[in-house]
Amino acid sequence: MGKQATKGTPREPEVPEKEHYERLSSFRWQLRRFLRFSEDACREEGVTMLHYQLLLHTQGFAGRDWASIGELADRLQAQPHGVVALVTRCEQSGLVERRASARDGRLVEVHLTVAGRRCLRRLAQKHREELASLAAVVDAASDL
Numbered sequence: 001m002g003k004q005a006t007k008g009t010p011r012e013p014e015v016p017e018k019e020h021y022e023r024l025s026s027f028r029w030q031l032r033r034f035l036r037f038s039e040d041a042c043r044e045e046g047v048t049m050l051h052y053q054l055l056l057h058t059q060g061f062a063g064r065d066w067a068s069i070g071e072l073a074d075r076l077q078a079q080p081h082g083v084v085a086l087v088t089r090c091e092q093s094g095l096v097e098r099r100a101s102a103r104d105g106r107l108v109e110v111h112l113t114v115a116g117r118r119c120l121r122r123l124a125q126k127h128r129e130e131l132a133s134l135a136a137v138v139d140a141a142s143d144l
Helices: 016-043 048-059 069-076 080-092 114-142
Strands: 065-070 096-100 110-114
Touching: 016 048, 016 069, 016 114, 048 069, 048 080, 048 096, 048 110, 048 114, 065 069, 065 080, 069 080, 069 110, 110 114
Parallel strands: none
Antiparallel strands: 065 110, 096 110
């Protein structure tokens, strides 16, 4: 049972501790399964997970089809210099291209190439079904 809430202290959830652990365990297991699936799907396409995530994040901003190095670093939770190296590898693989911004010459825009768009489309389609199964587990874990 949950403890009595004292003034200003939130109440603990009413979920029994064992059930809480079971839901968290299931969530972590399904999350790891999804990540493993993603690693395998990327490998089949000849790219790494980071390549895929970079391709995806170039398309993650409303109203445009590119991202800056700083935005990609934020989305990837990486240092900008590491993202520059990743962009270089993706560029050498023909997946992205850098362009100087028409509005701000200091800004470099990272755009997908035709090959990068095709690769992203195939991988996103593969991930769609796996995401649906993961969503159900996230819902159950968030009911805690």
